[in-house]
Amino acid sequence: xxxxxxxxxxxxxxxxxxxxxxxxxxxxxxxxxxxxxxxxxxxxxxxxxxxxxxxxxxxxxxxxxxxxxxxxxxxxxxxxxxxxxxxxxxxxxxxxxxxxxxxxxxxxxxxxxxxxxxxxxxxxxxxxxxxxxxxxxxxxxxxxxxxxxxxxxxxxxxxxxxxxxxxxxxxxxxxxxxxxxxxxxxxxxxxxxxxxxxxxxxxxxxxxxxxxxxxxxxxxxxxxxxxxxxxxxxxxxx
Amino acid sequence: xxxxxxxxxxxxxxxxxxxxxxxxxxxxxxxxxxxxxxxxxxxxxxxxxxxxxxxxxxxxxxxxxxxxxxxxxxxxxxxxxxxxxxxxxxxxxxxxxxxxxxxxxxxxxxxxxxxxxxxxxxxxxxxxxxxxxxxxxxxxxxxxxxxxxxxxxxxxxxxxxxxxxxxxxxxxxxxxxxxxxxxxxxxxxxxxxxxxxxxxxxxxxxxxxxxxxxxxxxxxxxxxxxxxxxxxxxxxxxxxxxxxxxxxxxxxxxxxxxxxxxxxxxxxxxxxxxxxxxxxxxxxxxxxxxxxxxxxxxxxxxxxxxxxxxxxxxxxxxxxxxxxxxxxxxxxxxxxxxxxxxxxxxxxxxxxxxxxxxxxxxxxxxxxxxxxxxxxxxxxxxxxxxxxxxxxxxxxxxxxxxxxxxxxxxxxxxxxxxxxxx
Numbered sequence: 093x094x095x096x097x098x099x100x101x102x103x104x105x106x107x108x109x110x111x112x113x114x115x116x117x118x119x120x121x122x123x124x125x126x127x128x129x130x131x132x133x134x135x136x137x138x139x140x141x142x143x144x145x146x147x148x149x150x151x152x153x154x155x156x157x158x159x160x161x162x163x164x165x166x167x168x169x170x171x172x173x174x175x176x177x178x179x180x181x182x183x184x185x186x187x188x189x190x191x192x193x194x195x196x197x198x199x200x201x202x203x204x205x206x207x208x209x210x211x212x213x214x215x216x217x218x219x220x221x222x223x224x225x226x227x228x229x230x231x232x233x234x235x236x237x238x239x240x241x242x243x244x245x246x247x248x249x250x251x252x253x254x255x256x257x258x259x260x261x262x263x264x265x266x267x268x269x270x271x272x273x274x275x276x277x278x279x280x281x282x283x284x285x286x287x288x289x290x291x292x293x294x295x296x297x298x299x300x301x302x303x304x305x306x307x308x309x310x311x312x313x314x315x316x317x318x319x320x321x322x323x324x325x326x327x328x329x330x
Numbered sequence: 331x332x333x334x335x336x337x338x339x340x341x342x343x344x345x346x347x348x349x350x351x352x353x354x355x356x357x358x359x360x361x362x363x364x365x366x367x368x369x370x371x372x373x374x375x376x377x378x379x380x381x382x383x384x385x386x387x388x389x390x391x392x393x394x395x396x397x398x399x400x401x402x403x404x405x406x407x408x409x410x411x412x413x414x415x416x417x418x419x420x421x422x423x424x425x426x427x428x429x430x431x432x433x434x435x436x437x438x439x440x441x442x443x444x445x446x447x448x449x450x451x452x453x454x455x456x457x458x459x460x461x462x463x464x465x466x467x468x469x470x471x472x473x474x475x476x477x478x479x480x481x482x483x484x485x486x487x488x489x490x491x492x493x494x495x496x497x498x499x500x501x502x503x504x505x506x507x508x509x510x511x512x513x514x515x516x517x518x519x520x521x522x523x524x525x526x527x528x529x530x531x532x533x534x535x536x537x538x539x540x541x542x543x544x545x546x547x548x549x550x551x552x553x554x555x556x557x558x559x560x561x562x563x564x565x566x567x568x569x570x571x572x573x574x575x576x577x578x579x580x581x582x583x584x585x586x587x588x589x590x591x592x593x594x595x596x597x598x599x600x601x602x603x604x605x606x607x608x609x610x611x612x613x614x615x616x617x618x619x620x621x622x623x624x625x626x627x628x629x630x631x632x633x634x635x636x637x638x639x640x641x642x643x644x645x646x647x648x649x650x651x652x653x654x655x656x657x658x659x660x661x662x663x664x665x666x667x668x669x670x671x672x673x674x675x676x677x678x679x680x681x682x683x684x685x686x687x688x689x690x691x692x693x694x695x696x697x698x699x700x701x702x703x704x705x706x707x708x709x710x711x712x713x714x715x716x717x718x719x720x721x722x723x724x725x726x727x728x729x730x731x732x733x734x735x736x737x738x739x740x741x742x743x744x745x746x747x748x749x750x751x752x
Binding site: 139176181 | 552553556557559560561562563564729730734
């Protein structure tokens with residue numbers, strides 16, 4: 093079964109068309125990257141799949157559940173990490189993980205989820221401090237922990253390493269990779285071409301609401317006779 | 331340089347969304363002032379009364395001349411029943427009955443009794459203005475009789491000369507006949523229902539409402555809303571959870587506020603009057619109705635707040651959105667404090683009834699006077715209002731609006747509008 097199937101997806105905001113008929117699939121246990129410049133339509137596509145935005149036309153299914161009809165079922169098996177996500181500032185890191193975990197299980201299952209969150213976020217003793225006192229990197233690690241601790245079948249990650257320093261970004265990429273090894277399908281967006289090449293099994297290049305090219309990094313580089321994905325992108329949108 | 335900063339600040343703060351509520355509220359208050367009328371004018375107007383003089387003695391003649399000069403007398407006869415009917419029909423304030431032995435009593439060192447039958451229309455602070463004018467007339471009658479007694483140089487008791495008459499009050503108020511109390515005494519007795527209850531409800535609505543609107547603003551400012559909306563929880567549960575959480579916070583804050591305020595207000599209350607003696611005490615079912623009315627009104631207020639909260643872009647804009655709730659709560663509280671629901675114009679009645687928080691403010695007073703239909707009708711209305719607002723909130727939570735905000739209609743194709751990221 094496909095983790096995600098997007099067919100001819102169109103999304104309008106009033107008279108403005110943000111996504112103009114894109115189609116792609118994400119397989120189970122795969123990292124699929126949507127890459128493109130700011131304003132290309134990446135976040136809109138992820139928000140539609142994460143059940144946050146309505147579909148103007150086309151279809152989206154997540155593990156066979158159709159949106160928007162079965163949005164409730166989709167929310168049980170996905171986890172979404174927005175680019176500019178935050179956590180409740182008056183809670184401690186541990187309280188925040190507890191709050192989220194309660195939506196996904198009770199008793200032993202709840203404890204397992206929280207333990208996984210603590211392990212992924214790896215904040216040590218600081219987990220007992222208020223989120224308000226965290227650095228940007230610590231908050232992002234907490235949020236990545238929150239997103240992946242629930243063992244989602246599909247993790248939707250919008251710019252997962254956005255704004256992080258090299259070490260924190262590397263740590264987040266390591267966490268994502270280990271989740272994929274555990275069977276999680278990942279759909280991520282990024283405008284960091286290097287990161288996408290390192291993380292993703294397949295890539296779709298999106299510009300102005302349209303997918304201009306897709307395939308593995310190697311396939312795309314060969315097709316566009318480019319040394320890296322950045323070069324592929326530049327050639328693809330010309 | 332400073333001009334540049336002032337210009338920027340002004341443009342940022344003086345926006346249509348903050349201006350509209352203030353303009354609307356100013357217009358509403360202006361209209362309300364017009365509708366209620368001017369207290370000064372009411373005081374200047376001659377009170378409408380009826381007089382039954384069964385004495386026709388020296389002192390009743392003095393009383394009659396003062397009363398006919400300073401009041402608009404619509405009945406002057408010998409039948410108290412007929413007089414009372416006339417006063418009621420003509421929307422008068424009171425019927426004054428001077429009994430047969432009035433003058434004789436004064437001459438024999440006994441105060442002359444004046445029976446006053448009050449027609450009380452409402453228990454608001456402004457409703458007692460007319461009865462206050464009649465009390466002033468009685469004072470004038472006393473002064474005139476005192477003057478006459480002093481001129482006569484009689485050997486009467488000086489205490490009697492200074493206070494030659496006494497009153498026997500009977501107040502007719504919404505079907506109840508309350509003996510021994512004038513409207514002003516009754517109004518003083520009902521001060522906690524007239525002032526304390528509206529203020530408690532107003533504070534509760536404002537504080538709980540502020541919590542829920544701020545919570546929506548904070549969700550957006552702290553970027554936690556998107557995560558919340560992708561969790562496996564029904565939108566209606568998010569809406570109700572936010573409402574109940576805010577209601578608890580609001581109730582705690584209002585309780586703290588009211589401890590101080592109620593202590594302050596008790597200093598104005600008469601402690602020697604027992605409501606039960608006048609058939610005005612509430613029973614357990616009445617208190618239950620008051621509780622339900624308050625609970626449903628709170629839910630109605632919060633459901634309205636959560637709809638308003640969806641328009642908040644951040645914490646600061648949330649603060650501006652609290653203003654309409656504050657204005658509505660203040661409006662209800664002031665109307666209930668100053669006027670009785672039955673004595674306000676129809677347009678105002680509709681407006682007061684339409685604001686769900688008005689109902690618990692009016693509930694205790696209405697139940698004291700057995701006006702169950704107003705209380706139960708108010709509860710039903712507030713429940714329907716809440717259900718509609720929750721449905722609207724859930725609909726907004728299910729739409730794009732919560733994340734994208736409003737999108738300008740006339741947007742050139744291919745150019746992004748403000749308010750969302752592509």
